[in-house]
Amino acid sequence: MTHLLLVEDDEVIRDSVQAVLVRYGYRVSAAADGLTGLELFRDEHPDLLLLDVMLPDLDGIGLCRRIRETSVVPILMMSARGDGLDVVSGLEAGADDYVIKPVESAVLLARIRALLRRTGLPQQRPRTGEARRPGGSNAGVLTFGDVEIEPEAMEVRRAGQTVALTPTELRLLLEFAANPGIVLERRVLLHNVWEHAWDGDSRVVDLHVQRLRAKIGAEHIQTVRGFGYKLRR
Template sequence: MSESEPTPVAILLVEDDEVIRKSVAMALERYGYRMTVAADGLTGLELFREGRHDLLLLDVMLPALDGIGLCRRIRETSTAPILMMSARGDALDVVSGLEAGADDYVVKPVDTAVLVARIRSLLRRASVPTGPGTSDAPPAEPAGLLVFGDLSIDPAALEVRRDGERLALAPTELRLLLEFSAHPGIVLDRQSLLRNVWDYGWDGDTRVVDLCVQRLRKKIGADRIETVRGFGYKLRR
């Protein structure tokens, strides 16, 4: 690879079904992604620890270590975007994956174009280039330090501190907090959050929003984000 060529986005795919694993890997390679694959959770964890991966694509049902457990282990040391795959779209699978730290999920079988759209959306949120031939760039953030009680947010540096201690936020959690902090005291409904934070150009599953808000509350303080029943959420001034 020449110095002028962009580094391919690296994706780790962990899927035990050989047919799905090969077909998804081949499809994503055609879009310019560099794929690493594993057939079980423990192997996936080893590969994750051994190399650099810009995004993780994890099946829920895996041998040795299931996708939920693998997601939790990855989140102990990494904020890389995680996209879960569920064969059934079962509510328990979805909620468990999001609670474990996943950023989004898709239901198998998934159309390649939809999968690539979700991947690009996650990478934009993580400020990772989305591959050859794209011009997607992260949106500009407002300058200046934002302070809400013991919580301080530096949009330019993408840093969040609570009582002076820096918080480790996953990319989606950070973008969600930035969206709230840009509209303090204003109620934001779930669909607008899906559009502005998750980059959904279509109606998505609002459980994604609810579970991410739940994870964010644990890090910045449970009372910092208020639920306005029947409408959405707002950041307390």
């Protein structure tokens, strides 16, 4: 049974969200503050976290940062504000996705399922001849400059050193690697990586590209102004 950790200080929201998740077959642990949520995370090792932004003791942004110090577990942030401040802060802290409260149960469940699918990444391959494939025992390795990607092992190395990517960051990189040199629009990335319909909000894409650049080198992903991004061949 998939184990979720819900950290939400509003008792009504916490109980209602937990009831929905349990009804759909998830095992759910719940906490009302950030420090308790951190303890539960360390003790129970859940498969996915749902974090409210405004929490007592340790807010959701701080909690997300603490978790990202040691784990790449999928994190879905829940914000009561739609002005973007919480959204940007959560994504910059390491969250994979976000929803604005109040959120319909069907939307929340869809976002959770999409994140969980991301932890079991599909095997993606670049088009024939687009990526260099070293021979010998490394025949399955995709090489872009000093970056090496092993899709089957879900491993990425830069200059020979392993790079720790979240499932979303890895899926984003694989999407670029499957289309080297091709400009990918933000709406295409939202659909293929996050499984979102285009809703005019590209911040989730832009901030994940920013995080990916910081880990593999900014020179590998080029911004094509007004269109999107592409992986340099």
